[in-house]
Structure formats: C-alpha cells, structure tokens
Amino acid sequence: MGSDCATRTFWWDAGRPAGAAANDLGAVVFDLxxxxxxxxxxxxxxxxxxAFAAHGLDIVWSVAEYGRLVCIADEGRRVASALRRRGYGRxxxxxxxxxxxxxxxxxxxxxxxxxxxxxxxxxxxVNSLYFAQIPVAVIxxxxxxWVEPLVRQLLGDGIADTVxxxxxxxxxxxxxxxxxxxxxxxxxxPESVLAVAGTAVxxxxxxxxxxxxxxxxxxxxxxxxxxxxxxxxxxxxGLLAADCQWLHRxxxxxx
Numbered sequence: 001m002g003s004d005c006a007t008r009t010f011w012w013d014a015g016r017p018a019g020a021a022a023n024d025l026g027a028v029v030f031d032l033x034x035x036x037x038x039x040x041x042x043x044x045x046x047x048x049x050x051a052f053a054a055h056g057l058d059i060v061w062s063v064a065e066y067g068r069l070v071c072i073a074d075e076g077r078r079v080a081s082a083l084r085r086r087g088y089g090r091x092x093x094x095x096x097x098x099x100x101x102x103x104x105x106x107x108x109x110x111x112x113x114x115x116x117x118x119x120x121x122x123x124x125x126v127n128s129l130y131f132a133q134i135p136v137a138v139i140x141x142x143x144x145x146w147v148e149p150l151v152r153q154l155l156g157d158g159i160a161d162t163v164x165x166x167x168x169x170x171x172x173x174x175x176x177x178x179x180x181x182x183x184x185x186x187x188x189x190p191e192s193v194l195a196v197a198g199t200a201v202x203x204x205x206x207x208x209x210x211x212x213x214x215x216x217x218x219x220x221x222x223x224x225x226x227x228x229x230x231x232x233x234x235x236x237x238g239l240l241a242a243d244c245q246w247l248h249r250x251x252x253x254x255x
Contacts, residue, residue: 025248026192032140034198043116047107067220108146118154121236132241135161139178179209194248200224212251
C-alpha cells in the first residue's frame, strides 16, 4: 500500500480479541467501479471511443478488446499502446495525452447526462438495506465532481450515508486508504462492515482494510483470485439485506 496507508492508524488496529462475539452488520460499503455499475465497459470504454472520434482517429474499442486492455492501469499508457500497434510510433505518447484529456471531459459529461446505469438487482438490495436501517457507503478512486452525482443517479438521493474519494484524503498518496477514511466517517470498526467489490483491485483494497468482502464480478473481473472473499457472485440475483447480514456473520465465524 502507499505511504498514506503505511502511516494511517486507527483505534481498531489493535485487533479483535480472541473468542470475541461476532459483530452485527453496521454498514455495507460499495465500490463504485464494478459493484454499483460496470464503469469500465459502459462508461470509460464508450468515452474513449468518443475521444478517438473527436481526434479523427480510426479506433473503436470493442467490449472484448477493451477487456484485454484494462490490465494496463495507466490510461495514457493504455491509449499509447493501442496507437503504437497501429503504427503511430514515437508520437503515440503525445497523442495519447490529448486523447486522455478529451476522454475525461467526455466521460464526465456522459456521467452527468445519466448514461451510466446501475447493475441489475442493485436497486432492490440497496432499498432493502435502507429499510433495514443498515447504512450504505460508497468509495471510488474517481474525482468527486463526477462520483457524487453518479452515486445519486445510481442509488437515489440521500441513500448513501457517505461517499469517499481521493479528494477527501488529506494525504492521498499513490494508493489512498479510502476504506480507512470511510470507516472513520462512519465511526465503525472493520469487523462491523461488509464491503462489496466488483474488481480485483477493489477486492484487494477492501481486504487490506480487513473488511469482510463480497465480490460481484463483471465480465472483465471474472476469473481473478478472490481467495478469502465472503462470497463471489456474478450478479446480485435477488440478494437482500438479510443475505448480507448472513454472509457477514458467516465470514466472521469462519475466520
């Protein structure tokens, strides 16, 4: 983890006493990318294609091709690699920088325009958590300028008790401790929270924060290593608050 994670400590870091009773589920925290919506496939990929067109580049990333490229974490390098394969050579990095800036603008406009939709079954789950009085939180590695309105569009106004992005961190670092910040804002220990991740990156971050973590995979994240997950599913499939409570309790009991 980055320097922010290395230096940040909380009162719960002393650990859970041996033989302690299982904690009740105090909140469910969703990773926006993958868990709430398939941001990469339905948001980022579409915005990249629009940016390519805006710059007069004959590149259209299909769902399958983009799935092979998402392993390149840096977006500029992702675009540059595609340009190099198409013969742009040494100017690939420069063109990629312009494309990435345009893509960011188009992506934010797309989000604000309501073009990104929630995953099937998410609304029923979130509503059941709301009526069970189990707080819902959201984390995202994106900018608050588009994350907050997107969360409202996906979940509804006032449903998420807290939304945490790198913009909320006093020391963001290369890998900001978003889960730690979220726990601090909710006033909960890790043992009281169930995380829902949609990607391998999100899963690793939640587990590093010592959270019981359920993974709801996307087409891009299936098949990754999710050892230690509370559950791994391909969709929400009728999942409700009571199921989250049972998964959380089972994970604590089996630790």
